[in-house]
Amino acid sequence: QEVAAFRQINHITSLEMDVNVSFFDFIGGVQLLQGQETRTAIPVIIIGICVSGAVGNLLALLIFFRDFRNGRGSEAKALLASVASTDLLILLLCAPVRAVTFYKRTWTLGSFVCSTADWFQHCCVVAKTLMLALTTRAKHTVTTGDATTEHLCGASWIHGALVCIWIVAMMFPIPQMLFASLLPYGSDTICVSEVPGCASDFMSLFYKIYPTVTFVVPVISTVAYYTKTLHDEVNNVPNPQHQSKVTLVLLCLSGTLGLMLLPEWGTFTWIRLGYNKPPAGLLIFAQLLLYACSALSPVILMTMYDDVRQGLFNIWFMATCRGSKNTPGTNTCPKTEENATEAHGATNAVVANAVSVETDKENEDKEKTFPDLEHFWTGRRNTQVEQEQDPVPWEKEEKML
CATH class of the missing domain: 1.20.5 (Single alpha-helices involved in coiled-coils or other helix-helix interfaces)
Structure with a gap:
């Protein structure tokens, strides 16, 4: 049994594709796969990643919400909460589409989902990358007491920056939506992207600029900034423990994002610049890494970020206390459950x-x-x-x- 998706692509292009089309690729996941293992194993892996990642991101959002409610918020925490929300969108709305596609092997979700599947996933990925880059401009200091209101009023620039990031993230992947279409294949249909020949020169230039602006430059600049900042804090700051830990967390998040999204962006650019088609196994591996990156981000926060780890302990403490109160004969927990x-x-x-x-x-x-x-x-x-x-x-x- 072998994965022969791109043999099927060549067959389709020779029989049914218009001669004026300069580019052809699947949208919403690799289709026409052969082999029973790929039909069952890949959807199960995607579902497992989605469930674990969704739970982790929900816990991270709950912890950040408690911190802001208790007056312990910061600009960096606001941006990290936005990153967790974006990861939650990827895992709950984008990954299930791929799981259904791998299981059905053809497209069964309609024309609207076909047009917006890759567009929305790229919106979330680009927004997440730019949000992590924006954390380099955010303050990591925690405000307490009466200073919280003044701090939130002064940090209103974050709301404007997030709006700008989402506008840019929705505009760049527009070609993913414009060139998407349903193509009949026997009694079934497949979802593909077809770029007409008249737009080939412009799209060739666009697919060189798009990954550079939305992935390469933000990731490299973010990793370089946090590497330099961490070095300066460790060597020059008198008490660098807390500040350097936060910087190390953001450096790990940025480095993990760059490494785990590199196969996805690499295959994306590889196909659209007109080179030979990469193996279907590489495409599947790249998509799995994309979803695993969204599931791994809350794990990094909960294991390395002191405030998030402390918040997780508080939530566990509250849950165990409530359970012990409902059980007769057990000791009651203290009323102070803040930390x-x-x-x-x-x-x-x-x-x-x-x-x-x-x-x-x-x-x-x-x-x-x-x-x-x-x-x-x-x-x-x-x-x-x-x-x-x-x-x-x-x-x-x-x-x-």
Whole structure:
């Protein structure tokens, strides 16, 4: 059994494709695959990536939401929350289309999804790349207390920047939507991209500029910036622990994005510049890496970013406390559930209160006397000796003798 997708492409181009078409490629996933293994294994892998990645990104968004609600937000956290939202869109809306395509081997989702599948996926990928590049201009300091409102008002530039990023991300992949069409193949249909010959020169130039502007330049500049910043912080800053950790997290995110999206962008440019068709296995591997990148980003945040890891512990702490409260015979958890340090402080307070109570009891015991002795000493204290009365009359009796 072999994967013969591009043999089928050559067959289609020789029989049914117009001679004026200068470019031909599948959209929405590789179709016309042969072999039962590819029909079952690839959709299962995609679904597994989608489920795990969606859970991770939802947890990351919940943690960032709690931080902003508790007044511990920052510009970098706002952009990372936007990145997590974009990853969630990729995993929930783009990846399932590929899973259905690999399972059906032909296109069954209609003309609208055919026209917008690759366009929307490229929008999300480009937006994610530009958002990570924008984090180089964001502040990493956390604002607390009354400064949060002023900080959010001063960081309104982030909203404008995100709007501009999404506009650019939606405009660049427009050719992916314009040249998409359904092509009959026997009793079935396939979703393909056909570039007419009159637009071949312009599209050839466009497909050289598009990956460079939206992938190569942002990734290289972001990785170079964070590498230099990390080096300066480690060598020049007096206390670089916290700041260098945040920079290291952003460097890992940018480097992971560049490495895992390189096969996707490489095959995309390779096909559209008119070179020989790459193997179908390479195309499938590139698409799987794209979705795995969206699933790996929250893992990096939760393992390397101290604030996100602490927020994950807090959520787990709250969930376990609520479960223990519903179970009879278990100890109740402290009411302060903001973070682990507050819970630890509550435990110390309980211990301190117990120690103080024991100390008070000991002091009361020391001051308290037994009832009989108290009566005896009270009687002795109230006894008064009259002046005329001799307290020791037996001494006078001895003298008289």
